[in-house]
Amino acid sequence: MNEQHTPEGWYQDGQDPTVDRWWDGTRWTGATRPRVAPGAPPVGQPATVVVAPEPPKKRHRVRNAFLLVVGVIVLIMIIQAATGGDDETPATASQEDGGEAEGDAGPGIGDPAEDGDFTFVVESVEDGPERIGTDAFGTSPQGRFVYVTITVTNHGDEASSFFGDNQYLVDTEGRKASADTEAALYLPESQSLYEEINPGNTLTGTVVFDIPADAVPAAVELHDSLFSGGVTVGLS
Structure with missing residues (x-):
């Protein structure tokens, strides 16, 4: 060379x-x-550096899923706190047998019945008028109005809200009707739209139901909140 x-x-x-x-x-x-x-x-000549791709960052997906679960749990807790819900139903009535505990006919008109922080007493059940309110400002039923007058006592440790919309009327055919909120608007003495009851206080209000003209009321299902178990009171 x-x-x-x-x-x-x-x-x-x-x-x-x-x-x-x-x-x-x-x-x-x-x-x-x-x-x-x-x-x-x-x-x-410079060497070509090959950088291996990073593995998928699974940590971010796991963290996002965890935050989603926590958010759902917090939302449920907020709803329960806002409604004063108590999912436990006292043994004054059994929900599985329509309010009749074994060996006991269950509470009826005039008997105390508890659900959550409320003690209910159904005072009376009667047919309402053909129209509630005036001709200009009022409402008529699709079937017929039924008035259920209820006394509610807060036996809990803090204020709770009574909503007529959380109450139901069951007829002899097992059909369950919700309260007629619009009709209650035109009934000044109703006190069932929304009332906050402090601990130890008692409220008497009338819940209005619109049921078929030929329906026969059999029971009312009463709740201290939207998510409570409820208690059934017989009307016969």
Whole structure:
């Protein structure tokens, strides 16, 4: 090999094959480096660095799912706190048998019946008028109005809200009617739309129901809140 025409660059050292020595085009210099492995890029060209893709960041998906579950739990707690819900129903009536506990006919008109923080006493049940309110401002039933007068006592430790909309009337055919909120608007003495009752206080109000003209009321299902178990009071 004519060394005069050898281009400058790194070449394997003839005395130490584990290193390369720098040829400046005319002579060998004292510069050395570890021997370049086979397949390495030519001298003077940068090596291509291949970066492996990062694995999917599962932590973010797990964290987002956890936050979603926590949010749902907090929302349920807020709803229960706002409605004063108590899912436990006292043993004054059984929900599975329509209010009749074994060996007991269950509470009826004039009997106390508890649900959550409320003690209910159904005072009376009677047919309402053909129209509630005036000709200009009032409403008529689809079937017929029934008035259920109820005394409600808060036996809990904090204020709770009584909603007529949380109460139901069941007829002898098992049909369950919700309270008629619009009709209660035109009944000043109703006191069943929304009333907050402080601990130890008692309220008497009339809940209005619109039931079929030929329906026979059999029981009322009373609740201290939207999500409570409720208690059934017989009307016969």
